[in-house]
Amino acid sequence: MDVIKVENVTRTYKTGEIEVHALRGVDLTIRKGEFTAIAGPSGSGKTTLLNIIGGLDTPSSGDVVLGGKLISKMSGSELSNFRRDHVGFIFQSYNLIPVLTVEENIEFVMFLQGVERSLRSKKVKEILEVIGLTGSHDRLPSQLSGGQQQRVAVARAIVSEPDIILADEPTANLDSVTGSALLDMMKKLNEEKGITFIFSTHDKMIMERAKRLVKLHDGKIQSDETR
């Protein structure tokens, strides 16, 4: 079953007089349960593609079908609801809300979904155990190490059990041991819960473990290989 369909998507940024073509006609279909890595050098358009897939950015042309719905036809509110209920994000620089505690950051999506407080607390407790941060629930992101922050970001992305998780260079700021442990955790989630993972990366470790490797170069797909 196709969960994401990207059809001839282009994205052009204007910086003053200069036009930067981040994506030049990308076609990509992602099926449910895939563990896909989008790889390529810096400036190849990986993050832009991931942002467009997640509805965080809009394409200059082309269509993106997310869960059977055309993103361009969705209102801002519908898109927000879709992200809230079906998509989890993991960002390269963690992107935790600095003024919220670990617990508040993790439960934020559930709070938006209207999940009851007691259930939220229960789920946060469980996920903190999984990511090995029990007892850190009341700490602020600034009081955590990079690896711990990224684990919180993963917890925030998976706690509401979304259909798709989009991870932008999730191991870029981590040491190899922490990165590997996180990747194991995500692989487990993919195999046990069938969550679709899409990574944007140039980390060899992710590329090696991915079931599908899509290589981008200058805003175009260079190769697409399934293992």
Place this chain on the structure above:
Amino acid sequence: MEVGDRLVITVAQQNTGEMSQEMMRVKGIFKLGMREMDRSIALIPIKRASAMLGLNNGIHEIAVNLKKHKNSWINDNPLWEKYSKNGNLFRNWVKLLPEMEAMVSMSGFSKYIIGIVLFLLVAGIIINTLFMSIYERMFEFGVMRAIGVKPLKLGSLIVLESGVLAIFATFFGVVTSLILNGILLKTGIDYTGTEFVSVSITELIYPVISVQQYTVFPLALIIFTMITGFYPAIHAARITPANAMKKGTK
């Protein structure tokens, strides 16, 4: 004209209307700041004035100080007619000093214009403050939008935030104003010895506190602040999450 010059004063006598003239020497010159006043008012010793006007120790003008000063503004106050008998004329200051009335009206209009300018200035400051506060937290807003906060909810949050800020600011302003006015109500403002439109200020000036100042104006300020909060709120709600997170990390 200079001090020491001679000046002939001509007046009409009170009873007969006949002209009476007397030459006097200038002892001093007042400068009231208004050319019309400076050219039309001359102060002479009361005894010589009385003689020139044929009053014979009588008086030609009585000034009445009303307890409720607002009553002196009413042109058709029955009081004026009640005492305008036997050749006497009783008039309020509005009729006697129309230029003063014009000055007061103009001052009221000036206050209105200054009020509008101040409100626009405050609006600019509020919008600027809210924009600065939004840009500081652009990254957070980007993350919030990315994980599912609706644009409308984010916008409402900013408008509400501006409302809360306005409530705190108004409370602080009202309390400060009450304290200051409380002090001035006791001490008064000392402008004695100065003149305004040829009227000497001889007593202390005390502030007048109206209920409107502490109800309508603060409420208007809160509503006005919330309205000005709409512009930054719309801006924050419209920005795409990817752009917001980029701006926040810059």
